[in-house]
Amino acid sequence: MxxxxxxxxxxxxxxxxxxxxxxxxxxxxxxxxxxxxxxxxxxxxxxxxxxxxxxxxxxxxxxxxxxxxxxxxxxxxxxxxxxxxxxxxxxxxxxxxxxxxxVTDATADIAMTLILMSARRAAEGERLVRSGAWEGWHPTQMLGLHVSGKTVGIVGMGRIGQAIARRCHFGFGMEVLFVNRSQKTVDFPATQVADLAELAARCDVLVAATPGGAETHHLIGADVFNAMKPTAHFVNISRGDVVDEGALVSALQSGRIAGAGLDVYELEPEVPAALRALENVVLLPHLGTAAxxxxxxxxxxxxxxxxxxxxxxxxxxxx
Missing domain, CATH: 3.40.50.720 (NAD(P)-binding Rossmann-like Domain)
Structure with missing residues (x-):
């Protein structure tokens, strides 16, 4: 045959x-x-x-x-x-x-990488060292967000969302809040909230882990970023078009949110020049499953x- x-x-x-x-x-x-x-x-x-x-x-x-x-x-x-x-x-x-x-664990690991890099300004610090402009340690140098004990909000509690939530809760003692299209019960401490605006307002780190497609196109836009705390960080490991990149750039430029970590982009592999110019965003080349x-x-x-x-x-x- x-x-x-x-x-x-x-x-x-x-x-x-x-x-x-x-x-x-x-x-x-x-x-x-x-x-x-x-x-x-x-x-x-x-x-x-x-x-x-x-x-x-x-x-x-x-x-x-x-x-x-x-x-x-x-x-x-x-x-x-x-x-x-x-x-x-x-x-x-x-x-x-x-x-x-x-893909679940590898993608969740990249989400944690982005959370920590954005919160602790790791990419910005690495660029500073490479530039030769670092003048040495001092007590107020590049102060970021200490993630342990903070609140993480997960958008989409599927396999990957749950894997991220587990890492945040059991690894960093974070409170886990989430939104999901349907009612979801999980076997670890996590609270489902009513809507995305409430989630954005209550969390210190917001992570997009929802599937792509027409239903989630630009799900996260200006209204979500405006609801977030000015000290909060946003991470996307889902699909680029889940996020309105223009609204994200505006939120980062204005200091409306403290930072972001991205592994995916709306018109990948194109990344807007305005996004690349910002210090308060971590940009990875779609490394989610790259092991x-x-x-x-x-x-x-x-x-x-x-x-x-x-x-x-x-x-x-x-x-």
């Missing part, structure tokens, strides 16, 4: 490539940029499956070129899938899967989804 033709949109760790090459007739698209519309349309026509990832925007317009494309499954590399129009895929008989679970063992686990999960699908079984992570 001939192997299924599979297109891999970006290079993955060698262990994943070796297994994929063993299982399938694999084509590696050896580029780091997102797929172009023409590449996506050609992929749907030529391959039995595509392994896309962040930035590969399989919109309704892409699917509308076809009745029933040859490609029957988009096995997404990543937990977030707002770059794929799920309803359009289903309408064209294309299954979509993702990789939940594998080799995590990326291997994610890749293996993609292959598990593909293997199950082609064996006539339900993929473990079908959306």
């Amino acid at each position: 001939s192997k299924k033709k599979v297109l891999l949109a970006r290079r993955l760790p060698d262990a994943v490539l070796a297994r994929a090459d063993d299982l399938f007739d694999l084509t590696l698209r050896d580029k780091t940029a997102p797929m172009t519309p023409s590449e996506m349309r050609a992929g749907l026509a030529i391959y039995d499956a595509i392994m896309p990832t962040l930035g590969d925007r399989f919109s309704a317009d892409i699917f509308n070129e076809f009745g029933r494309p040859r490609c029957k499954i988009l096995a997404n590399f990543g937990v977030g899938y707002n770059h794929i129009d799920i309803e359009a895929a289903r309408a064209h008989a294309v299954t979509v899967t993702n990789t939940p679970g594998a 080799e063992e995590v990326r291997i686990d994610m890749g293996m999960m993609v292959l598990d989804n593909l293997q199950a699908f082609f064996n006539g079984e339900a993929p473990p992570n079908k959306l």
Whole structure:
């Protein structure tokens, strides 16, 4: 029996490539940029499956070129899938899967990195040392926020939100407040509050951990930043378009909030010059899952989804 033709949109760790090459007739698209519309349309026509990832925007317009494309499954590399129009895929008989679970702890770790870097002005301090302008320690040098015992607000209490909350509560003795689209019960001390404005007003650190998509587009904007304490910090590890970047820049420029830590951006990889010019924001290049063992686990999960699908079984992570 001939192997299924599979297109891999970006290079993955060698262990994943070796297994994929063993299982399938694999084509590696050896580029780091997102797929172009023409590449996506050609992929749907030529391959039995595509392994896309962040930035590969399989919109309704892409699917509308076809009745029933040859490609029957988009096995997404990543937990977030707002770059794929799920309803359009289903309408064209294309299954979509993702990789939940594998990314949880690594992403939560980056959230903690950003919380601490922003609160303790670590990026600003590192730039000061590198510049050669540091004049030495003194008692009022670069005073920041001591996070232990403070209040963290989590926007979205899914797997990643809970992992962040656990780290904050058990690691730093922080009070945990959260908002969630539905009522949520967790097995550690945490209080669900009525709305985002209340959460913003009560917390010292606000963390966005909600899924991307139309429902959460610009969920966090000027109204949220205006409700926050002037000593509070904002962290985003969800999706860039969850935040109105213009409103965030204004809040940081005016001192309306004390600082921010970002791992994702609204028009990634573009980062506004006004944001890059600010000292009170930490900017990371989407490092959420950037640990080799995590990326291997994610890749293996993609292959598990593909293997199950082609064996006539339900993929473990079908959306």
